Amino acid sequence: MPVIVKVLGFSLALTFGFTLVANLLPQVEGEAPVEITLEPGTFTEESFVALGEELFKGKGTCTLCHNNMGRAPDIPVMNMVETAKKRLADSRRYQGEAKDAESYLRESMLQPSLYVVKGYGKKGTNDTQSPMPNVNKAPIQLSEIEIDAVIAYMQAKGGNPVTVALPTAKAAPPLPKAQTAQAAAPAIAQNAEAAMTQFGCAACHSILESESSIGPDLRTVGKRLSAKEIRQSIIEPNAVIAEGYSPMMPGDFAEKMRVKELEMIVQFLAEQK
Numbered sequence: 001m002p003v004i005v006k007v008l009g010f011s012l013a014l015t016f017g018f019t020l021v022a023n024l025l026p027q028v029e030g031e032a033p034v035e036i037t038l039e040p041g042t043f044t045e046e047s048f049v050a051l052g053e054e055l056f057k058g059k060g061t062c063t064l065c066h067n068n069m070g071r072a073p074d075i076p077v078m079n080m081v082e083t084a085k086k087r088l089a090d091s092r093r094y095q096g097e098a099k100d101a102e103s104y105l106r107e108s109m110l111q112p113s114l115y116v117v118k119g120y121g122k123k124g125t126n127d128t129q130s131p132m133p134n135v136n137k138a139p140i141q142l143s144e145i146e147i148d149a150v151i152a153y154m155q156a157k158g159g160n161p162v163t164v165a166l167p168t169a170k171a172a173p174p175l176p177k178a179q180t181a182q183a184a185a186p187a188i189a190q191n192a193e194a195a196m197t198q199f200g201c202a203a204c205h206s207i208l209e210s211e212s213s214i215g216p217d218l219r220t221v222g223k224r225l226s227a228k229e230i231r232q233s234i235i236e237p238n239a240v241i242a243e244g245y246s247p248m249m250p251g252d253f254a255e256k257m258r259v260k261e262l263e264m265i266v267q268f269l270a271e272q273k
């Protein structure tokens with residue numbers, strides 16, 4: 001059976017006996033949505049790595065922190081298999097149970113505090129606690145297969161062999177046709193909550209059901225800031241830096257959001273009092 005890989009943009013639908021739909025922050029990358037459709041059992045190493053890369057940049061929100069701005073290790077340019085070996089050999093810092101690079105990378109995503117890279121710990125914890133969210137929990141919520149795909153990407157991009165097992169058709173229960181057909185690119189966010197989920201705000205801020213202390217708590221932001229100031233904080237985050245925080249909020253939301261999405265978020269946050 002042929003592998004159909006349609007690269008249409010940035011939302012990714014896998015028809016894989018079941019359907020995995022990842023809404024991959026289309027605007028965050030400023031590209032049209034990608035749709036990759038794979039028939040059952042037709043994952044190749046290449047397509048699995050490609051899925052991992054899309055997840056890394058999109059739904060996983062990894063590149064919000066893992067980039068060249070110094071807020072987290074610059075994974076896109078690091079050899080993550082070599083890095084994992086060094087971490088495992090660093091017995092003074094390493095608290096986990098991983099035995100090889102694959103298990104170190106999985107552990108880093110599921111229990112980030114088991115090894116905290118020097119200088120990147122949560123403020124005031126002397127590098128004992130990681131600020132990184134557990135990626136299988138809200139708001140990121142990657143599935144096991146998605147986590148494997150991200151590991152495959154992190155292994156492959158440094159030229160290292162991919163050791164994660166490719167998912168088989170057997171792992172996936174069949175899915176009714178109707179659901180398969182629904183997998184499409186995400187439209188403009190319908191409300192502020194959806195827009196904030198799409199842009200990964202909760203990776204760094206406490207808002208809605210999520211907690212994160214990398215940026216200020218937004219559950220009461222309407223008390224501190226006017227709608228105008230909130231709008232400026234989003235489109236020009238470095239114009240005013242909230243006291244006690246480092247300037248690490250991404251500066252390109254303005255290019256990626258649609259005006260309506262920005263205004264829904266501003267209005268919603270202004271009402272959080």
Ligand code: HEC
Pocket residue numbers: 056060061062063064065066071072073075083084087105108109112113115116117120121130131132133135140150203204214
């Ligand atoms: C909110 C910011 C943030 C997000 C989002 C985030 N990380 Fe991290 N991550 C960090 C920080 C900070 C560290 C360094 C501290 C530590 O070791 O946990 C880190 C560490 C890591 C490490 C260990 C790196 C090393 O040098 O040993 C891996 C692997 C990793 N992250 C993968 C990911 C992946 C994959 C994603 C997306 C699914 C992700 N991270 C999302 C902040 C983040």
Ligand code: HEC
Pocket residue numbers: 064065196199200201202203204205214215216221224225230233234237238240241242245246247248249250253265269
């Ligand atoms: C990678 C982490 C990160 C992400 C993602 C992020 N922010 Fe921030 N944000 C911060 C940090 C750190 C600050 C404080 C420093 C500053 O003012 O730039 C901040 C500041 C703010 C402020 C000002 C708060 C105050 O009390 O002064 C607002 C409002 C805000 N962010 C909204 C958002 C919204 C809305 C999103 C999603 C569209 C978002 N942020 C995504 C890290 C982030």
